[in-house]
Amino acid sequence: MDYSSFLQMKEEFSLLAVMVFLLVYDIFASEKALRYFQPIALVLFAAHTLLNCVPREAFEVAGGMFQYVPMQTYVKTILNVGTLIVLLQAHKFLNEDTNRIKRGEFYFLTFSTLLGMYFMISAGNFLMFFIGLETASIPMATLVAFDKYNKKSAEAGAKYILSAVFASSISLFGMSLIYGTTGTLYFNDIAVLFTGTPLQLLAFVLFSVGLFFKISLVPFHLWTPDVYEGAQTNITSYLSVISKGAAVFVLFTLLVKVFVHIIADWQPILYGLAVVSITVANLFAIRQQNLKRFLAFSSISQAGYILLAIISGTALGMASLVYFVLVYMFSNLAAFGVISVIEQKSKKILMSDYNGLYQTNPKLSFVMMIALFSLAGIPPFAGFFSKFFIFSAAVQQGFYVLVFIALLNTIISLYYYLLVVKAMFINANETPIETVTSDVPAKISFVLCTVGILVVGLISTIYSQIAVFSFGI
Amino acid sequence: MNFLSLFVLIPALMMMGLFVSKNRKQIQFVMATGAILLVIMSAAVTYMYLTERAAGNLATMLFTADTVWYAPFNIHYSVGIDGISVAMLLLSSIIVFTGVFASWKIDPLPKEFFLWYSLLSIGVYGFFISVDLFTMFMYYEIALIPMYLLIGVWGSGKKEYGAMKLTLMLMGGSALLLVGILGIYYQSGATSMNILEICKTNIPIQAQYYLFPLTFMGFGVLGAMFPFHTWSPDGHASAPTAVSMLHAGVLMKLGGYGCFRVAIYLMPQAAHELSWIFLILTGISVVYGAFSAIVQTDLKYINAYSSVSHCGLVLFAILMLNQTAMTGAVMQMLSHGLMTALFFALIGMIYGRTHTRLITEMGGLMKIIPFFGVSYVIAGLASLGLPSLSGFVAEMTIFVGSFQETDTFHRVLTIVACTSIVITAVYILRVVGKILYGAVQDKHHEHLDPATWYERLSVVTLIVAIFAVGSAPFWISSMISDSVMPVITQLAK
Numbered sequence: 001m002d003y004s005s006f007l008q009m010k011e012e013f014s015l016l017a018v019m020v021f022l023l024v025y026d027i028f029a030s031e032k033a034l035r036y037f038q039p040i041a042l043v044l045f046a047a048h049t050l051l052n053c054v055p056r057e058a059f060e061v062a063g064g065m066f067q068y069v070p071m072q073t074y075v076k077t078i079l080n081v082g083t084l085i086v087l088l089q090a091h092k093f094l095n096e097d098t099n100r101i102k103r104g105e106f107y108f109l110t111f112s113t114l115l116g117m118y119f120m121i122s123a124g125n126f127l128m129f130f131i132g133l134e135t136a137s138i139p140m141a142t143l144v145a146f147d148k149y150n151k152k153s154a155e156a157g158a159k160y161i162l163s164a165v166f167a168s169s170i171s172l173f174g175m176s177l178i179y180g181t182t183g184t185l186y187f188n189d190i191a192v193l194f195t196g197t198p199l200q201l202l203a204f205v206l207f208s209v210g211l212f213f214k215i216s217l218v219p220f221h222l223w224t225p226d227v228y229e230g231a232q233t234n235i236t237s238y239l240s241v242i243s244k245g246a247a248v249f250v251l252f253t254l255l256v257k258v259f260v261h262i263i264a265d266w267q268p269i270l271y272g273l274a275v276v277s278i279t280v281a282n283l284f285a286i287r288q289q290n291l292k293r294f295l296a297f298s299s300i301s302q303a304g305y306i307l308l309a310i311i312s313g314t315a316l317g318m319a320s321l322v323y324f325v326l327v328y329m330f331s332n333l334a335a336f337g338v339i340s341v342i343e344q345k346s347k348k349i350l351m352s353d354y355n356g357l358y359q360t361n362p363k364l365s366f367v368m369m370i371a372l373f374s375l376a377g378i379p380p381f382a383g384f385f386s387k388f389f390i391f392s393a394a395v396q397q398g399f400y401v402l403v404f405i406a407l408l409n410t411i412i413s414l415y416y417y418l419l420v421v422k423a424m425f426i427n428a429n430e431t432p433i434e435t436v437t438s439d440v441p442a443k444i445s446f447v448l449c450t451v452g453i454l455v456v457g458l459i460s461t462i463y464s465q466i467a468v469f470s471f472g473i
Numbered sequence: 474m475n476f477l478s479l480f481v482l483i484p485a486l487m488m489m490g491l492f493v494s495k496n497r498k499q500i501q502f503v504m505a506t507g508a509i510l511l512v513i514m515s516a517a518v519t520y521m522y523l524t525e526r527a528a529g530n531l532a533t534m535l536f537t538a539d540t541v542w543y544a545p546f547n548i549h550y551s552v553g554i555d556g557i558s559v560a561m562l563l564l565s566s567i568i569v570f571t572g573v574f575a576s577w578k579i580d581p582l583p584k585e586f587f588l589w590y591s592l593l594s595i596g597v598y599g600f601f602i603s604v605d606l607f608t609m610f611m612y613y614e615i616a617l618i619p620m621y622l623l624i625g626v627w628g629s630g631k632k633e634y635g636a637m638k639l640t641l642m643l644m645g646g647s648a649l650l651l652v653g654i655l656g657i658y659y660q661s662g663a664t665s666m667n668i669l670e671i672c673k674t675n676i677p678i679q680a681q682y683y684l685f686p687l688t689f690m691g692f693g694v695l696g697a698m699f700p701f702h703t704w705s706p707d708g709h710a711s712a713p714t715a716v717s718m719l720h721a722g723v724l725m726k727l728g729g730y731g732c733f734r735v736a737i738y739l740m741p742q743a744a745h746e747l748s749w750i751f752l753i754l755t756g757i758s759v760v761y762g763a764f765s766a767i768v769q770t771d772l773k774y775i776n777a778y779s780s781v782s783h784c785g786l787v788l789f790a791i792l793m794l795n796q797t798a799m800t801g802a803v804m805q806m807l808s809h810g811l812m813t814a815l816f817f818a819l820i821g822m823i824y825g826r827t828h829t830r831l832i833t834e835m836g837g838l839m840k841i842i843p844f845f846g847v848s849y850v851i852a853g854l855a856s857l858g859l860p861s862l863s864g865f866v867a868e869m870t871i872f873v874g875s876f877q878e879t880d881t882f883h884r885v886l887t888i889v890a891c892t893s894i895v896i897t898a899v900y901i902l903r904v905v906g907k908i909l910y911g912a913v914q915d916k917h918h919e920h921l922d923p924a925t926w927y928e929r930l931s932v933v934t935l936i937v938a939i940f941a942v943g944s945a946p947f948w949i950s951s952m953i954s955d956s957v958m959p960v961i962t963q964l965a966k
Contacts, residue, residue, distance in 0.1 A: 464544060
């Protein structure tokens with residue numbers, strides 16, 4: 001066997017190198033040198049992101065266990081940029097006295113989950129896929145429980161790991177049935193043999209539950225609000241964007257590559273899930289007072305919108321999907337970033353606490369506002385374009401009613417996003433949250449997000465680049 | 474880059490200028506310069522358009538420019554104007570200009586106010602210069618969202634409720650519209666979202682049957698068509714002066730313009746078959762709006778319901794599907810825009826002095842603030858259609874056009890709609906009599922500040938425009954009726 005072909009997995013090895021370096025550095029560096037731990041980690045990771053952002057030729061490693069297509073580079077880059085933003089926002093939190101000792105673990109665990117997602121995205125075999133899925137899940141649970149003296153955080157960690165394991169095991173059962181009916185675990189072979197016998201359909205349904213759980217679609221969403229609320233805010237944002245982004249891309253590739261023959265069966269499933277997810281999550285979001293729970297439900301409904309891009313299964317759909325994830329990443333991270341800096345300063349997280357925020361924190365309010373408008377799909381912010389494209393992709397395949405339902409839901413979602421805007425700009429408050437000064441990395445992250453929200457939509461080259469490598473049925 | 478894009482670029486530059494301005498003087502300077510530039514631009518565009526037409530250029534849209542934007546979806550950034558857009562651009566510039574002066578001393582947060590105000594005008598201008606369905610829709614939505622904050626922060630009365638209702642209802646309209654637009658694009662099989670390209674294709678009649686109502690209702694919400702008009706009274710009543718002016722004056726016209734340009738132009742067969750449904754609805758708007766205005770006691774509510782009635786007339790005339798009535802519809806957009814802006818400006822200025830908008834609490838204002846009194850009478854007379862003022866020309870053309878349809882259905886509806894003229898006279902004269910004449914109701918009203926120079930500028934500009942349209946309507950109406958022709962030919966197919 002030619003092991004040199006392994007070196008083609010550039011992204012994975014480069015991330016692994018960063019991880020190992022940081023681990024060694026964290027253990028052996030002197031107290032003085034450790035002061036530079038975070039800057040070094042951030043610079044290294046930024047370098048890793050930049051080095052791996054150019055797509056290459058498609059290739060296979062290990063006899064098809066690992067299949068690379070150029071699109072994956074874009075997806076991984078989006079995840080990288082998102083992770084970078086999350087780390088920038090977490091900088092201050094990790095510099096606090098109680099957390100300084102744990103920051104090596106924070107970086108290592110975050111990168112482990114990212115590595116797991118890399119493998120999940122590039123998998124060409126269900127075994128590889130499962131390893132990736134688990135590598136992404138288990139460190140994630142640790143991260144959720146990162147703040148171990150906080151009861152809520154510990155509770156969230158337990159909830160996450162229990163439900164994740166449960167979902168994984170159902171998924172694994174599905175995979176075993178797939179193996180039983182086709183005799184192989186390689187995607188390419190299954191694609192031919194998977195013709196939609198009743199047992200195979202059962203296998204498909206069981207298998208996809210694992211992914212639906214990751215994407216947190218209704219009715220597999222029950223863990224989401226509690227975990228989002230309990231976890232440290234930066235972890236929550238990581239969970240809501242990066243973890244979800246990877247999972248939706250994988251879902252799309254699997255559906256169009258492996259389960260292509262049963263498109264008539266999975267389309268109705270996705271149809272129902274999209275309608276239920278968007279509607280239920282929107283209705284629950286209206287009543288939330290805690291902003292983290294609020295964004296949890298908002299992210300569930302966004303996941304429902306993403307299904308509109310997946311359901312078409314076309315190349316247009318994939319391009320819209322990746323673009324949507326990119327825009328969603330910027331918008332959601334901006335919103336979570338604002339929440340996290342305010343929470344660190346004042347421990348306030350309720351919507352009523354945000355009354356009159358504009359008087360004391362005009363810049364943060366502005367970032368929050370454009371993030372929410374982008375999530376609601378209001379032009380000229382990027383969210384408008386990404387929503388338009390997924391609707392367009394769905395309508396192209398004739399899903400008029402679905403798009404109509406989704407559009408009616410945008411009205412509900414606009415209502416609750418406006419509630420936050422109203423709190424910040426309109427509601428009066430005697431004692432608004434005092435002025436927050438965020439540190440430099442957080443400022444950089446806000447600039448990145450703002451530029452992303454404003455520019456990604458108006459400049460069409462980004463979309464065209466993504467569209468070049470998109471594929472579908 | 475086409476010079477038409479300047480209409481979008483100037484407000485964008487104004488926003489940047491506002492961003493760096495430090496005090497009220499600088500803000501006022503930026504806004505005044507920008508607004509004057511926009512007026513000059515639209516006057517220049519009108520002149521260029523007329524000379525080009527006089528030179529014999531018969532293209533549907535002039536000054537077109539086209540840049541590919543999102544190639545996979547065939548989205549182009551394409552601009553172009555015809556006589557109707559020119560009229561609308563002129564109207565928008567006048568309203569934006571007067572709106573700036575009407576809110577010259579806005580308080581608090583003048584910078585933020587004008588930032589949103591400029592964003593709103595980007596949406597308005599962009600909509601009128603677009604010929605691509607996507608950009609048109611995008612600008613339409615850009616115009617929606619600043620409204621929320623403008624009303625919510627600077628409004629009065631039940632402002633949170635009014636702002637939320639307005640935003641959500643208009644968003645609902647745009648949801649219908651988006652399905653309509655995507656449907657039109659995919660069903661037509663066109664290779665571009667350009668309106669001029671799509672009109673060459675034939676959308677299957679079955680598809681037209683559901684796309685036409687979607688699109689017409691989508692725009693109809695913004696045009697305050699019954700039963701989707703309820704955002705208008707609450708929204709306009711709580712909005713600050715300049716925003717009411719811009720919204721009732723220009724934004725509601727987006728609805729009529731869109732119905733005309735998208736719904737009827739692209740789906741003529743369905744327009745023929747289904748127009749009766751919407752004729753009934755808009756007929757109700759016309760009469761119901763006018764009747765509602767009679768019983769209101771708040772000046773802004775009166776004017777908002779009167780807008781529902783007048784804008785209903787715009788859609789009503791468009792649906793008559795003949796050249797005269799459609800020309801009248803556009804004239805009515807122009808005329809109603811000017812006169813409702815004048816009303817809202819005056820109401821805002823009077824309210825700023827009397828601190829009440831209830832007509833029961835005011836009286837005898839003509840003696841105290843004669844400038845506003847006289848202007849209010851002029852606005853009222855324009856509204857009830859006095860010859861030589863703009864309202865007469867518009868309504869006359871509309872009803873002449875409507876009477877050209879000789880079947881019973883159209884005849885009956887036309888007569889019903891005509892009654893609105895009488896009802897309008899009732900509510901206008903009632904208000905004029907109540908607040909301007911008679912005894913002074915409130916001791917505090919005996920000494921009110923006279924009009925300032927910026928208020929006078931704003932009001933006089935609008936009055937001049939109303940007189941101009943009313944006394945020399947021919948060049949405008951011929952410009953418009955030429956541009957209505959492509960739609961008529963499309964309908965005759």
